[in-house]
Amino acid sequence: MSRTVYLNGEYLPEAEAKVSIFDRGFVMGDGVYEVTSVLDGKILEFPGHSARLQRSLNELEMKCPVTMPELLAIHHELVKVNNIDEGLVYLQITRGNPGDRDFAYPDDNVEPTIVLFTQAKPGLAADPKAKKGIKVISIPDLRWHRRDIKTVQLLYPSMAKMAAKKAGVDDAWFVEDGKVTEGSSNNAYIVKNGQIITRELSHDILHGITRASVLKMAAEAQMEVVERAFTIEEAQNADEAFYTSASSFVMPVVEIDGKALKDGKPGPIAARLREIYLEESKKTAV
Template sequence: MRTVYVNGEYLPENEAKVSIFDRGFLMADGVYEVTSVLDGKLIDFDGHAARLERSLGELEMASPVTRDELLAIHRELVSRNGIDQGLIYLQITRGAPADRDFAFPDPDETPSSIVLFTQNKPDLAGNPVARKGIRIISIEDVRWGRRDIKTVQLLYPSMGKMMARKAGVDDAWMVQDGYVTEGTSNNAYIVKDGKIITRERSNDILHGITRAAVLRFAAEAQMQVEERNFTVAEAQAADEAFITSASTFVMPVVEIDGTQVGDGTPGPVAARLREIYLEESRKVAL
């Protein structure tokens, strides 16, 4: 049975509880991060911690722990649950006031809530799907306008994944004003004539931690990167397409809306980026 962390306590998962008045439950008034674990160590922890602090700041929400305390909790959960490869989910909400109210509670009277748990994923790095790629559909992006804040408002991305499942494919890319924003839980890329193309950072997309690392490694490897909008049609005509996220690293996309991308198999750029990301991230894991 997993050990989880809830508001200062390490507990068996079946004993973990939060209040029915918690604003994460009632209002989706919370933020989250997911950090990968490889070889028992944390991947890109500092990046996730920095983005968490930014998300909290944008929502004027207090953190119940320091960054050092957060690192210690992550490491303790990895140790207690014997995680070699897997994920750690972290969620902070505005807490549980005495009753439901749209107005924010006084932070001096209602402390933020914090929950962490692990997910064991033995094949995280060696995911066989990466060798064949994924198939996706495009869907309209109808989310709120602050996608750069990593909130727990994940209903539409969940609906998007279900649309993909009903269509018999693996995932979906969201489209706004004719251009791809991002995947349901990942950043989106295409490759044309050796150039990596991805949407620039703005409030329209999540500022992916894996994205930042992959683009940095790509630049160091002398790969060309262009940050700009692209359409579904452009993606379908690309040589390659792929996604990045903390749980998939670099994952090739081989079909979009029924149209084969390239020759329908993972391309060399995505394969090389995945290899570089895993190799370099393991070197600096905490």
């Protein structure tokens, strides 16, 4: 059965949804996006994702074509009509179609393009990789320096995912000036002597919604959090490592650049944080 998607005010079969070749999201990568998880048919962390969406739009001087209540209603309708119990809702807003290609932003009378679609992911919360842990490699961080804006410019992260795949591992962590910035599509952490260590917020990393929630929950559980950069060598000699993202929640990392951490198995802090996050985020899901 064909998915129903949302495009510029209409719910359409996916095969009927069309966007102009002059849309700036297509020719310029001039757009932003968000991904929210769905568990038990409900949206996780919508207030955080909608706030970050508005921030990204503001940073790019782009207007939002819908209100946040309208956006939530669209999410709910797509989850309902596509019968999503566990999965994702992808949202993208671009600067729209000015009628031709130009580097300069179009006039304000050009309407943004807004697209949403669902992805069914049965077993999302019970991902077996969370029990086994994943392996990562490190690669140089060659992205632009406004990583705090969640744009659709995802070519280098895609290249990182492919580098990991070719290396026979699961993902890649970016390194800049000798320190880990973040993962290809996630925020990175290590655990040493009971301290949860992750890079501080800046233009250098995405301000993860799951990151914010996990750090808050960790503090509430009397876990010590330190926000600072760390090296790959530190990570390889850590007691644990993990990453967070909207679609993976808390994912243990058991090998970095070919070196296993400790006994090569997920550690107790990552496991506990995943458990807490899933439990608490389901309570506030809408």
